[in-house]
Amino acid sequence: MAQGQFKDGIAAGRLSQAQYSENFSDLHPPLDRHEAVVEADRCYFCYDAPCLQACPTSIDIPMFIRQIATGNPLGSAKTIFDQNILGGMCARVCPTETLCEEVCVREVAEGKPVQIGRLQRYATDVAMEAGRQFYERAASSGKTVAVVGAGPAGLACAHRLAVSGHAVTLYEAKPKPGGLNEYGIAAYKTVDEFAQSEVDYVTAVGGISIEYGMALGRDIALAELAAKHDAVFLGMGLAGVNALRAEGEDASGVENAVEFIAGLRQADDLATIPVGRRVVVIGGGMTAIDAAIQSKLLGAEEVTICYRRGKEHMNASEYEQDLAASNGVVIRHWQQPKRVVAVNGTTVGIELEYTRLVEGKLVGTGEVVTLAADQVFKAIGQTFDAAPLNGSGNAIALEKGRIKVDEEGRTSMTKVWAGGDCIFGGDDLTVSAVAQGRDAAMSIDRALMG
C-alpha cells in the first residue's frame, strides 16, 4: 500500500515541511516600491472612474493610485482607509477581477487592468508597517455601543464609531478577532498573521475593547445588550452550514469546508492537518475553491469540485476557477451529490447524479457516476442561525432567513443595527461587510447625536 504523499485514506503529513511552506506562501507577493510606481503609472486617472463605481466601499481608486505614482504612499493609504479601514485585507481577498479591475478601462481596452488590488496592498502595507494612524477620536460622546462579532462588518463599524467619539465594546464568540478574515480565508491569501495585525491596527485608534468568548445567545443576550448600551450592531455572520441532502452524509470523512479552512488557518504546523488522498468538494463558490486548492496544496493526489450547475453559474470568479485548475483541481459541472458511499462507516466514494436545466429548473437526469473519495467537503453555502437572537428573536424581523435591515442598516428593533453576512441582501463579500458596518456606524452616530 502506498505511503507518504500517496497514502490511502485521510492522513496528515503528506508533504515535507519545505513543500508546505512553498505551497502556502503568499499567492500574490507584494509589489516593491518601483513595481508599484510603474504599475501606478498605467492608471489613466479616469473621469468618474468605473473602478470607483464598482467598489462596494467607493474607495477613490484613481486618487490613491496617483498618490502612489507621486511617491506619497501614506497619503494613498489614507485615501483608502477613509472609505475602508480594512483596505489591507480587502486588497488581499477582494475578487477584484469581478469588481474594480473588471471595469478598469485598461481591462476593456487591452485585457490587462491596472492591478488595483496589489497597489492597494502596497499603500496599506506601507502605512501599517510604519504604524501610521490617520484618525483621531472626536471628544467623548458619553455613549456606548455594543458590536456583536469582530469580523469585517463589526470592525469597520467599531472603528467608525470610535472615531466619532463613542465607546465600543466588541463581543466576539471566538478566542480571536477577525471573523472570516481570521477563520475563513485560504491561508495563502493572507500570510504572516495579517488578519491579527490588521485588527491591532484598527483598534489602535482607541475606544474599542474586545471581549472574547462571548457568544450571543450563550453568554450574552440581545435584550441585555440593548439595555446596557445606547446602540447595538449585529455583525455575527453565518453560523450554520447547509446540508448535502445526500444519503449517508453522516459517514466519517464527510466534513464542512468552512471548518477545514478555519482549522488550516489556525494550525501552527500544516503537517498536522489531515487530508484525503482523493478529495471531492461539493459546491461552486469561493469556499469550495479555497477548500479544494488547499487540499491539493496539503498533498491530496486527486481533488475534484462537483457543482450541480454550469461553469457560468458558479459563484467563484473565473479567475478563482482558473487558479484551482492551475493547481490541479478538476472541476466537474452538472453533477449533484446523491449518496455518500461508505464502508464500515468510512467514506470511500460519492455517487453523483447528472443534472440539467428544464425550463429554468434543475432536475436530475437519472444518470449517475461514482467518484472514489476518502474525504468529501460540503461547501454549499452557509446559513444564518437566528436562535441566538433568543428572547428578542420575535422582535427582529428576518427576510429569507437573514436579518432584515433598511438602507441605513437599521433592524426592526429599536437601537439595533446589523450588517455583514447576517443580513439579507448582501453578497457575502468582505468588502461589502465593511461598507455595511461603516454605514451603520454613521447611522448610529446620527441617531445618538441627532
Added chain:
Amino acid sequence: MADIRNNFVGIKSPNPFWLASAPPTDKEYNVVRAFRAGWGGVVWKTLGEDPHVVNVNGPRYGAIWSGDRRLLGMNNIELITDRPLQTNLREIKRVKKEWPDRAMIVSLMVPCEEENWKSILKLVEETEADGIELNFGCPHGMSERGMGSAVGQVPEYIEMVVRWCKQNSRMPVITKLTPNITDIRKPARAARAGGTDAVSLINTINSITGVDLDSFAPEPTIDGKGSHGGYCGPAVKPIALNMVAEIARDTETAGLPISGIGGITTWRDAAEFLALGAGNVQVCTAAMTYGFKVVEEMIEGLKNWMDVKGHATLDDVIGRATPNISDWQYLNLNYVTKARINQDLCIQCGRCHIACEDTSHQAITAIVDGKRRFEVIEEECVGCNLCVNVCPVESCIDMVALEAGALDKRTGEKVDPTYANWTTHPNNPAARQAAE
C-alpha cells in the same frame, strides 16, 4: 534602397548621424567604439588650452524620468575635456587616419583673443581633422570664465571669433549656438556675418533638474550645493526643432547649413530635424542612455522611411518642411476643424470630457441617454486638439476639417472656401487702419 550618405559643408560621412561633442567623444577608446558601431562622424569633445580644466568629483549629471524611469531629460555640469591637449590631438590624428571615411570634427573653446585661436587652429589642422566646431554654447563653468555661452550670448563676439577662425584656418567652421538667448536668429546671423560655414544647435539649456527635499539642495548635488547645468535629452527636442526652424526660414540666414542637435533619440526625431532644414544631426543623450548601438536603429529606420516614401537621398528630405513654417498671423482662419471620437476605439476613460469640461470649451459629453458616453458637441467645439492630446488611445480622436460650404455649428456660419488670415481680419486694428 535610400542613399543616406551625407555631405555637410564638404565633410563627407556614410550617414548623417554624428555624435555631438560631449563625454562619448572624449577619448580614442570611445570614438573607435562609436565608429565600429556605425556612427557617421564625431565632434570630438571640446579642446581647450593647457593646463587642462578639472571637473567636479561628485555627480556630474542630473535627470528627470517617467514613472518607469525612462530617461526624459538629463543635465550635466561637466566641463570641456579634462585631458592634456596633446593627448587629445594625438588620438584625433590616429583615429582619423584609421577611419578616413568618417567625419572628424574638433570642438574648440579658448579665450577670446585672436592669438589663442590662431595657435590652437594650427595644432588641430595638423591632425587632418575634417573641420572644427566652435563651442559657444556650454552654459556652465566655462561661461564663468568668459567662454562658451558667455561668447554665444553676444553676437558681436561670435562674429569676431568666427572671422578669426576663417582667416586663420583652411578647415570648415561650424558655429555651435547656445539656446540660452532670447532670439536664436541673432547669433546665427552674426555667425554668418563672420563667415561661418554652418551652425549647429542647440547646445544645452540652463537647468536645475530637481531639488533634494531632504537636504534642500539642487540636483545634481555636490557636497550640499548645486549649480545650473546643461539640459538635454528627449525633453529638449521641441525647443531645438523650433530654433532650427527659425534659422532655416530667416531670410538673413536662409541656406546656411545647420547641424541639428537636441534630444534626437530615434530615426524619426532625426528625420524631423532634417525636414525642418538640418543638413545632418548630432546625437548625445540617446547614446549615453542606451550605448552606441542605437545608431543601427537610426540608420535602418531612416532608410526604411525614405524607401517607403520614395525619397532617394537626404537632399530629397532636407528642408522639405521649411516652407510650411509660418507666422501665426498667416495661418488660415477659415480652416475649421472639429474633434471626432471613434466610439469603437473609445475605452471610456473620460479624460477628454474632463479636460474639455474643466479647462476648455465644454464640448464633450459624459452621459448620453443616461449612459456613460463621450461625444463631441460640435456647437461648442473650437477644434483645439486638447482632447486628442490627453486621449490615451492613439487615433481614437481625430480632428476633422470641415469642407468648404459645410455648416460650422459653433458659429452658425458656412465654412468659407477662401484663405483668410489675421492680417486682413476686421478685428485686427492694424488691418482696419490699412483699409482706411
